[in-house]
Amino acid sequence: MDHLIVVPVVLPLAASATMLLLKERRRKAKAAISIATVVALLLVSLLLLERVVSQGFAGEPGARAYLLGNWPAPFGIVLVVDWLSALMLVLTSVLGLTSLAYSLARWDRAGPRFHALFLLQLMGLNGAFLTGDLFNLFVFFEVLLAASYGLLLHGSGVVRVKAGLHYVSINVATSLLFLIGAALIYGVTGTLNMADLATRIPSVAGDELALLQSGIAVLGVAFLVKAGMWPLGFWLPGTYAAAVPPVAALFAVLSKVGIYAILRVYLLLFGGDLGWTGNFGEEWLLYGGIATIAFGTVGVLAVRSLSRLAGYSVVISSGTLLAAIGAGEGEVLGGVLFYLVSSTLALSAFYLLLELVERQEVEASLTAVVEPVFDDEYTGLPSAEAQEENEVGVVIPATIALLGGGLMFCSLLLAGMPPLSGFIAKFAIIQGLLGLDTVVTPAIWLLIALLIASGLATLIATSRAGIDLLWTPSAKPLPMLRLAEAVPVGLLLLVCLGLMVFAGPAMRYMERTGASLQDRASYVRAVFSAQRVGEAAP
Amino acid sequence: MEAVLALGIGVLTASGVWLILRPRTFQVIIGLSLISYAVNLFIYAMGRLKVDAPALVGSGTVANPDAYSDPLPQALVLTAIVISFAMTALLLVVLLASRGLTGTDHVDGVEDE
Numbered sequence: 001m002d003h004l005i006v007v008p009v010v011l012p013l014a015a016s017a018t019m020l021l022l023k024e025r026r027r028k029a030k031a032a033i034s035i036a037t038v039v040a041l042l043l044v045s046l047l048l049l050e051r052v053v054s055q056g057f058a059g060e061p062g063a064r065a066y067l068l069g070n071w072p073a074p075f076g077i078v079l080v081v082d083w084l085s086a087l088m089l090v091l092t093s094v095l096g097l098t099s100l101a102y103s104l105a106r107w108d109r110a111g112p113r114f115h116a117l118f119l120l121q122l123m124g125l126n127g128a129f130l131t132g133d134l135f136n137l138f139v140f141f142e143v144l145l146a147a148s149y150g151l152l153l154h155g156s157g158v159v160r161v162k163a164g165l166h167y168v169s170i171n172v173a174t175s176l177l178f179l180i181g182a183a184l185i186y187g188v189t190g191t192l193n194m195a196d197l198a199t200r201i202p203s204v205a206g207d208e209l210a211l212l213q214s215g216i217a218v219l220g221v222a223f224l225v226k227a228g229m230w231p232l233g234f235w236l237p238g239t240y241a242a243a244v245p246p247v248a249a250l251f252a253v254l255s256k257v258g259i260y261a262i263l264r265v266y267l268l269l270f271g272g273d274l275g276w277t278g279n280f281g282e283e284w285l286l287y288g289g290i291a292t293i294a295f296g297t298v299g300v301l302a303v304r305s306l307s308r309l310a311g312y313s314v315v316i317s318s319g320t321l322l323a324a325i326g327a328g329e330g331e332v333l334g335g336v337l338f339y340l341v342s343s344t345l346a347l348s349a350f351y352l353l354l355e356l357v358e359r360q361e362v363e364a365s366l367t368a369v370v371e372p373v374f375d376d377e378y379t380g381l382p383s384a385e386a387q388e389e390n391e392v393g394v395v396i397p398a399t400i401a402l403l404g405g406g407l408m409f410c411s412l413l414l415a416g417m418p419p420l421s422g423f424i425a426k427f428a429i430i431q432g433l434l435g436l437d438t439v440v441t442p443a444i445w446l447l448i449a450l451l452i453a454s455g456l457a458t459l460i461a462t463s464r465a466g467i468d469l470l471w472t473p474s475a476k477p478l479p480m481l482r483l484a485e486a487v488p489v490g491l492l493l494l495v496c497l498g499l500m501v502f503a504g505p506a507m508r509y510m511e512r513t514g515a516s517l518q519d520r521a522s523y524v525r526a527v528f529s530a531q532r533v534g535e536a537a538p
Numbered sequence: 539m540e541a542v543l544a545l546g547i548g549v550l551t552a553s554g555v556w557l558i559l560r561p562r563t564f565q566v567i568i569g570l571s572l573i574s575y576a577v578n579l580f581i582y583a584m585g586r587l588k589v590d591a592p593a594l595v596g597s598g599t600v601a602n603p604d605a606y607s608d609p610l611p612q613a614l615v616l617t618a619i620v621i622s623f624a625m626t627a628l629l630l631v632v633l634l635a636s637r638g639l640t641g642t643d644h645v646d647g648v649e650d651e
Contacts, residue, residue, distance in 0.1 A: 142625075158647065169566055172629065186610070
């Protein structure tokens with residue numbers, strides 16, 4: 001067995017457990033451990049990706065399973081790395097690295113146990129992307145949610161506690177829905193292993209069918225709440241706006257976990273032409289996604305603060321993905337995955353950037369140090385001024401030019417304007433949608449129109465905000481830009497630029513991933529043919 | 539037995555749903571706890587109800603599955619109980635923080651007019 005597959009889950013868990021042994025004051029040690037862990041995670045996920053690519057393009061199956069506890073496949077819990085999960089692992093670790101590096105400039109000092117929570121969040125994300133078992137997916141969802149509750153409250157303050165209360169309540173309720181759905185599916189099929197489910201679901205018939213379908217529907221609602229589909233996603237913009245910037249930047253991938261779950265579970269279990277499973281729930285995704293894009297577009301135009309604008313951009317991005325997944329499979333999926341990666345990176349960069357841009361305005365309100373709620377909670381954030389004096393950080397010249405350039409870059413990415421990767425992604429989706437059928441249905445035309453309109457709205461809103469914040473003469477001193485904060489943003493934008501320059505190979509990977517999602521047989525085979533340790537290969 | 543269990547789950551869920559729609563944070567937490575009890579019972583019921591049937595099969599014999607109850611939902615319930623208990627505890631902490639910071643126990647942090 002290939003033990004590399006389990007590293008993305010075990011490594012952050014061990015590192016964050018080690019960190020709990022260190023005193024809160026030993027910040028340097030903690031920062032060193034977490035940066036080392038995140039860099040190692042990035043390397044491991046790149047290695048996994050490289051193996052999937054080298055095996056997959058050589059004609060061998062790309063998916064490989066890892067048997068936890070060495071039990072054979074349908075009985076034990078499996079981790080599966082395939083095209084999609086390798087891609088999501090790399091995306092997560094890139095975001096993890098940049099957000100963490102950014103937070104080291106100052107934000108990690110705004111409250112206790114930031115690094116431990118951050119690594120647990122990464123562990124939950126990685127686990128959710130790797131697991132091949134429905135109940136284990138629930139457990140990893142809970143791990144990442146529990147960490148995200150802590151991270152959202154990081155820095156404390158009325159706004160965050162209020163948003164946190166709503167966020168925690170909504171997600172606890174959603175987790176209960178997840179459990180109901182998983183229990184119903186188990187009750188009907190007698191298994192929770194996804195590969196096993198994929199083989200058993202087509203044979204379910206009669207009375208049990210209604211039960212199974214309602215189970216899947218309840219499960220779908222749980223995923224859609226996470227993904228932020230209208231009308232289940234009202235919590236999203238406010239929550240993300242309340243989080244501190246590096247956390248919001250990591251949360252950009254959190255809503256994509258819902259999308260991932262839908263891609264994985266929905267396509268694995270119900271794609272294809274197996275009777276009723278063929279297009280189960282497709283219209284819900286399509287029309288729900290269209291409504292989500294419309295809601296996000298109106299939201300983007302209506303809000304006046306950059307952080308909420310970013311929140312509604314997350315909503316638009318979710319809506320685009322959901323609608324495109326619902327519209328059909330085939331060619332569209334490649335574009336969908338390209339858009340998923342590009343928009344997540346752009347949103348993450350946007351969250352990091354907007355704090356730098358808004359720094360003068362926000363300084364007073366959000367970063368104001370509040371009284372600790374509990375005695376042991378607080379280690380004290382040095383005030384921003386005191387910190388700047390003793391900080392040896394390099395201050396970059398031409399702040400406004402850099403910030404303005406970055407903001408423009410992000411806006412173009414989010415709006416999907418040429419020549420950046422956002423445009424390539426949208427173009428691929430639209431091309432896929434037009435090629436779905438010989439006759440393009442009105443719903444698809446509506447979706448295409450909304451895709452373009454939402455881009456225009458994003459462009460209008462971001463340029464309005466940019467003019468407001470950067471070009472308006474102001475008596476206030478220019479914001480300070482530290483190297484440690486500029487580099488992560490630059491890195492994210494550089495990855496987007498890389499996606500644009502190497503669009504050909506990247507698109508080939510995405511299309512192969514899309515094809516692998518419809519190739520249920522090879523996923524099932526990979527899981528069931530996984531060798532136990534100490535067992536000779538047949 | 540099925541009817542009693544179904545009624546129990548139904549009543550717990552209904553009360554829980556009513557409570558989480560209330561405006562006080564404490565009511566919301568109690569509501570979430572009640573629903574989580576209902577969900578735990580529900581998961582348990584999904585393994586089919588059996589009386590006097592052990593969940594573990596002895597080694598060395600080929601077991602007749604009819605004589606045993608399904609152990610998997612019981613294991614799932616244990617996990618679910620632990621997780622929902624932890625989440626309830628966390629939610630209580632956030633409730634206290636919110637009460638301390640805003641001075642009210644309304645879920646929005648401000649009283650209705």
